[in-house]
Amino acid sequence: MFKILRLGVLKRGVQTRDYPRERGRAFDAFLGLPVVDVEACDRCSRCVSACPVQAITVLPEGIEVSAERCIFCAACAEACKAITMGPEFELAARSREDLRVVYRHG
Numbered sequence: 292m293f294k295i296l297r298l299g300v301l302k303r304g305v306q307t308r309d310y311p312r313e314r315g316r317a318f319d320a321f322l323g324l325p326v327v328d329v330e331a332c333d334r335c336s337r338c339v340s341a342c343p344v345q346a347i348t349v350l351p352e353g354i355e356v357s358a359e360r361c362i363f364c365a366a367c368a369e370a371c372k373a374i375t376m377g378p379e380f381e382l383a384a385r386s387r388e389d390l391r392v393v394y395r396h397g
């Protein structure tokens with residue numbers, strides 16, 4: 292049985308990545324953490340109203356997205372052209388503070 296499986300693998304080659312050593316990239320339609328283009332942001336707070344889990348906060352210094360709360364639904368990106376769903380999927384952190392991502396106004 293194992294011999295047959297091993298032969299199959301040898302024939303097809305390895306189909307997976309050696310993660311995390313080999314990171315790869317998210318596929319095109321992937322919905323990762325939202326990215327805010329602060330140059331295009333006028334602080335209107337539509338994204339705050341659109342977010343169903345209160346993951347976005349408009350701060351004096353920029354827009355904060357909480358990776359702790361975000362459910363990657365893309366409602367903020369639908370509400371505002373300054374927001375796109377990014378490719379980031381490695382969002383583990385050692386503290387809650389590290390899960391706060393602030394896109395700062397220049």
Ligand code: SF4
Pocket residue numbers: 327331332333334335336337338339349354370371372373374
């Ligand atoms: S990111 Fe978009 S919706 Fe949110 S405050 Fe800025 S302009 Fe308004």
Ligand code: SF4
Pocket residue numbers: 325341342343344345346347356360361362363364365366367368
């Ligand atoms: S993707 Fe959804 S949950 Fe995440 S910040 Fe945008 S609206 Fe909120």
